[in-house]
Amino acid sequence: MNTTQSCTCRRRTCRPCRAGACTQRPRRLQAQPRPPQGDVLSRIASALVRGQQKRVLQLCSEALDAGHGAQEILTDGLVHGMTILGEDFSANRAFVPEMLIAARCMAAATELLKPYMMGESSETIGRVCLGTVRGDMHDIGKNLVKIMMEGSGLEVVDLGVDVTAEQFVDTAIEQHCDIIACSSLLTTTMPEMRDVVELAKARGIRDRVKIFVGGAPITPGYSDEIGADVYCPDAATAARSAVALLRGA
Numbered sequence: 001m002n003t004t005q006s007c008t009c010r011r012r013t014c015r016p017c018r019a020g021a022c023t024q025r026p027r028r029l030q031a032q033p034r035p036p037q038g039d040v041l042s043r044i045a046s047a048l049v050r051g052q053q054k055r056v057l058q059l060c061s062e063a064l065d066a067g068h069g070a071q072e073i074l075t076d077g078l079v080h081g082m083t084i085l086g087e088d089f090s091a092n093r094a095f096v097p098e099m100l101i102a103a104r105c106m107a108a109a110t111e112l113l114k115p116y117m118m119g120e121s122s123e124t125i126g127r128v129c130l131g132t133v134r135g136d137m138h139d140i141g142k143n144l145v146k147i148m149m150e151g152s153g154l155e156v157v158d159l160g161v162d163v164t165a166e167q168f169v170d171t172a173i174e175q176h177c178d179i180i181a182c183s184s185l186l187t188t189t190m191p192e193m194r195d196v197v198e199l200a201k202a203r204g205i206r207d208r209v210k211i212f213v214g215g216a217p218i219t220p221g222y223s224d225e226i227g228a229d230v231y232c233p234d235a236a237t238a239a240r241s242a243v244a245l246l247r248g249a
Contacts (some may be wrong), residue, residue, distance in 0.1 A: 035186065040068070040074070041068065043059050044078060046081070048078060057108060060077070069116075082151035086235065097235070127155045127178055127179075130181040132182075138186075140213060141185065141214070142158075144231055145238045149242060159239060163182075171203065178246055179209065179212055181214075181242075182212065183213075193226055197211055210230065212238055214234075230242075
């Protein structure tokens, strides 16, 4: 009776294997750890886009240990990630929940970096006063604009909801704002934006303060009709337009 065991090695160079008499089991290769994909700043951006807060904080600490400056981490890691997410949001590849999760990640990472930024010069592109117009209590869209603008290096004075034209203009004067950004989600509150533009003219700041408008019922035609400077269909566009305008692009 043939007692030869079948081959389990399956190596072409094994002589017993070729003879059908090999009893060795194949050696299982150990999985090698995958090397990190991209540099640490790219990985921070990717983790932020995915909303992985613990990973973002871990990578920020690694970047600091590796000698990256806090401002560099903020600009080339966190802000870059928010820019990517903003583009996805504009293209309907990302939605409000992802934006809010990423915002929490960025807030936590910024708190981590703050002590390291004390001695660094932090560039602020400009200042924006932002709010939802009088009579309108919606704030999700406004909050997304705030997230994207702050992530792009703008200082934002958030006036909240139900903001009067006087509050917008007074804040722009007192806080030396470069932009007034108005949000409206109701057709009945749209005329409040016209009041903001007219009051800015009457108070003599229209030549130096740009007015952004946006919200579900707002159109480019309405923006032109009331004399606003920029129509913003979404939060990412608002942030990109503000940065381009203030940098003279």
